[in-house]
Amino acid sequence: MNFKILSLLVVISCSVLNENKDQTMTLSAPKAKKIAHEINQLGEKRVDYYHWLRDKNWQSFIKGDLNFHNPKIKEYLDNEVAYTEYKMRDTKDIQDKIYQELLLRVNESDETYPLKYKEYFYYTKEFKELNYPIFCRKKNSLDSEEEVYFDVNEEAKGKKLFQLKAGAISPNNRFYAYAYNLTGSMSGTIKVRDLKTGRDFSWEIPNTTASLAWDQDSEHLFYVLRDSTGRGKAVYKINIFKGLGSKKLIFDKPKDRQAMFMGVGLSTSERFLSIFLSDQGSNEIYLLDLENEKRGLRLLASSENGVNYYFTHAGDHIYILTNHDKATDFKVMRTTLDKIEKENWTLYLSEQEGFYKDSISGFKDYLVLEIKNNNKALSEILVINLKTGLKKKIAMKEDAYSIYFKGAMDYDTQNVRYYYQSPLTPKQTIDYDLESGESKIKKIKNIPHYKKDDYELKREFATGHDGEKIPLTIIYKKDLKLDGTNRVFQYAYGSYGFGMPASFNSKRIPLLERGFIYVIVHPRGGDDKGHKWYLDGKMMNKKNTFLDFISASKHLIKQGYTSKKKIVANGGSAGGLLMGAVANMAPELYCSIVADVPFVDVLNTISDESLPLTPPEWLEWGNPITNKEHYDYIKSYSPYDNVKAQAYPSMLFNSGISDEQVT
Numbered sequence: 001m002n003f004k005i006l007s008l009l010v011v012i013s014c015s016v017l018n019e020n021k022d023q024t025m026t027l028s029a030p031k032a033k034k035i036a037h038e039i040n041q042l043g044e045k046r047v048d049y050y051h052w053l054r055d056k057n058w059q060s061f062i063k064g065d066l067n068f069h070n071p072k073i074k075e076y077l078d079n080e081v082a083y084t085e086y087k088m089r090d091t092k093d094i095q096d097k098i099y100q101e102l103l104l105r106v107n108e109s110d111e112t113y114p115l116k117y118k119e120y121f122y123y124t125k126e127f128k129e130l131n132y133p134i135f136c137r138k139k140n141s142l143d144s145e146e147e148v149y150f151d152v153n154e155e156a157k158g159k160k161l162f163q164l165k166a167g168a169i170s171p172n173n174r175f176y177a178y179a180y181n182l183t184g185s186m187s188g189t190i191k192v193r194d195l196k197t198g199r200d201f202s203w204e205i206p207n208t209t210a211s212l213a214w215d216q217d218s219e220h221l222f223y224v225l226r227d228s229t230g231r232g233k234a235v236y237k238i239n240i241f242k243g244l245g246s247k248k249l250i251f252d253k254p255k256d257r258q259a260m261f262m263g264v265g266l267s268t269s270e271r272f273l274s275i276f277l278s279d280q281g282s283n284e285i286y287l288l289d290l291e292n293e294k295r296g297l298r299l300l301a302s303s304e305n306g307v308n309y310y311f312t313h314a315g316d317h318i319y320i321l322t323n324h325d326k327a328t329d330f331k332v333m334r335t336t337l338d339k340i341e342k343e344n345w346t347l348y349l350s351e352q353e354g355f356y357k358d359s360i361s362g363f364k365d366y367l368v369l370e371i372k373n374n375n376k377a378l379s380e381i382l383v384i385n386l387k388t389g390l391k392k393k394i395a396m397k398e399d400a401y402s403i404y405f406k407g408a409m410d411y412d413t414q415n416v417r418y419y420y421q422s423p424l425t426p427k428q429t430i431d432y433d434l435e436s437g438e439s440k441i442k443k444i445k446n447i448p449h450y451k452k453d454d455y456e457l458k459r460e461f462a463t464g465h466d467g468e469k470i471p472l473t474i475i476y477k478k479d480l481k482l483d484g485t486n487r488v489f490q491y492a493y494g495s496y497g498f499g500m501p502a503s504f505n506s507k508r509i510p511l512l513e514r515g516f517i518y519v520i521v522h523p524r525g526g527d528d529k530g531h532k533w534y535l536d537g538k539m540m541n542k543k544n545t546f547l548d549f550i551s552a553s554k555h556l557i558k559q560g561y562t563s564k565k566k567i568v569a570n571g572g573s574a575g576g577l578l579m580g581a582v583a584n585m586a587p588e589l590y591c592s593i594v595a596d597v598p599f600v601d602v603l604n605t606i607s608d609e610s611l612p613l614t615p616p617e618w619l620e621w622g623n624p625i626t627n628k629e630h631y632d633y634i635k636s637y638s639p640y641d642n643v644k645a646q647a648y649p650s651m652l653f654n655s656g657i658s659d660e661q662v663t
Contacts, residue, residue: 161182329354490556567590
């Protein structure tokens with residue numbers, strides 16, 4: 001049973017468990033042994049009593065080898081699992097019931113609407129009896145015979161796990177390059193399949209980041225090899241017909257950029273290969289003109305702390321989306337194809353305060369931007385005709401929604417695609433005519449046993465501790481009385497500038513049907529209200545994320561949606577850090593807390609340079625190794641370092657032992 005289903009279960013049955021725990025409990029909660037481990041850092045001494053729970057073989061776990069160096073650690077973890085199962089033993093019937101309810105609302109046999117790439121239409125199919133998708137295509141027409149070019153179910157046969165991490169069709173539509181993983185780690189092994197024969201080439205490339213891109217000739221493939229930290233160390237080019245012996249070094253990451261992640265990509269025009277270096281505060285872009293590779297790599301934008309660059313190719317220009325020169329809501333620069341260096345850039349679209357330019361996509365005659373209205377915390381799409389300069393905006397009507405611009409696989413196109421959904425509206429696949437400005441719904445995701453009109457959707461704003469207005473997306477059943485007695489499921493993430501979309505999720509329905517109010521909080525740390533919203537929830541502003549979540553809970557109580565001890569809090573990964581923080585800061589508000597793969601040992605983690613994600617994270621959280629101010633601030637909120645004797649709500653922690661991101 002996956003984390004989310006188990007989380008639902010705990011939420012629905014938490015009050016029952018709380019009432020019965022003293023009467024039914026015979027298995028004691030495991031207690032980890034306390035062994036003092038002294039840490040001296042920046043002139044301060046602290047003692048970590050559970051340092052011994054870090055196994056010396058932890059790196060092998062990521063590769064799927066669970067060979068514990070210290071068997072006492074495995075014994076303790078097994079006891080934790082056994083205790084959780086024991087605590088949940090009385091909920092088996094409701095587990096089965098909820099699981100069946102979830103299945104009732106899943107259209108297990110489905111397919112995506114085809115997307116055109118040159119002479120083929122590509123789409124994905126799923127079937128009830130199969131665990132993985134099937135990739136299909138049709139040549140020239142949607143009425144043509146279907147061709148299955150990659151069946152993930154066949155690849156997964158006999159394997160405990162099969163993750164398809166990336167895939168790309170060659171420009172001539174004959175080859176499919178893909179990266180897969182069998183252990184759950186972030187690494188990818190690359191293979192290439194000849195779609196004419198249905199067979200893979202005999203060679204494979206292990207230990208890549210799963211980032212790959214085709215050259216224009218469909219004979220050469222670019223890929224990124226991992227370093228010991230998993231961040232990528234070099235870009236290579238290989239001739240698929242000649243195999244590994246033909247690999248050629250294209251780019252070796254500079255020593256002063258070792259802490260940055262690295263990937264490769266193609267412009268929609270397929271003319272420019274980009275090598276993209278990034279950390280949590282900046283990025284750097286190199287371009288290779290595939291129509292003139294002899295010219296070599298050229299630096300488009302160099303890394304500067306706190307400055308971001310994103311590029312696209314459209315018509316006769318390279319367009320750069322950036323916050324350079326303190327353009328907090330971003331601006332668009334442009335330059336000619338032969339002079340891409342920064343000194344040649346000119347301003348194309350100036351910053352518009354309050355409207356955050358979130359992404360940019362280029363086509364032969366058009367430029368498309370996703371723009372966020374910071375006051376509403378909602379996105380719109382702006383289309384610019386590069387020949388006429390005419391601008392058209394695609395806006396939506398619901399109080400809260402999610403819109404995602406997919407674009408097109410073809411550069412010279414008249415039609416592009418975007419997806420629309422809201423907490424009440426299942427995903428819609430929409431094609432947009434760039435010339436006429438007309439949108440056509442091509443597919444609406446079918447959700448069985450669901451009636452949109454049964455539910456209410458609201459967008460409200462809670463007042464934060466400092467007066468900021470925090471967006472809340474609120475969903476509940478229409479016949480629910482808002483008398484302060486309702487249970488609330490409150491979810492948030494709030495880190496890395498990842499805004500939480502107000503999207504549809506059928507897994508909420510069992511909660512809504514049982515009288516829960518489902519609330520998505522959009523705290524600082526995400527970009528829901530623009531780039532500044534992100535900056536105001538990172539580094540030395542991180543506590544704003546936690547305080548915003550607590551303010552949201554108080555708002556829901558004040559407005560009569562619920563009351564204390566009737567709120568369930570949930571978040572995962574960095575959102576799990578949020579869960580740990582609010583558990584320490586305001587435990588009296590919550591009935592229970594569900595933390596999925598929670599990042600709760602912040603101070604120790606961000607002080608450990610050997611961990612794959614730590615060096616790039618210093619620009620997100622601060623560097624407690626060298627900066628005492630950062631050290632003190634992180635220590636003041638790190639959940640692991642702030643546990644104290646107080647009444648905590650019931651809590652469930654879900655984790656994965658082979659998780660490379662939250663080790």
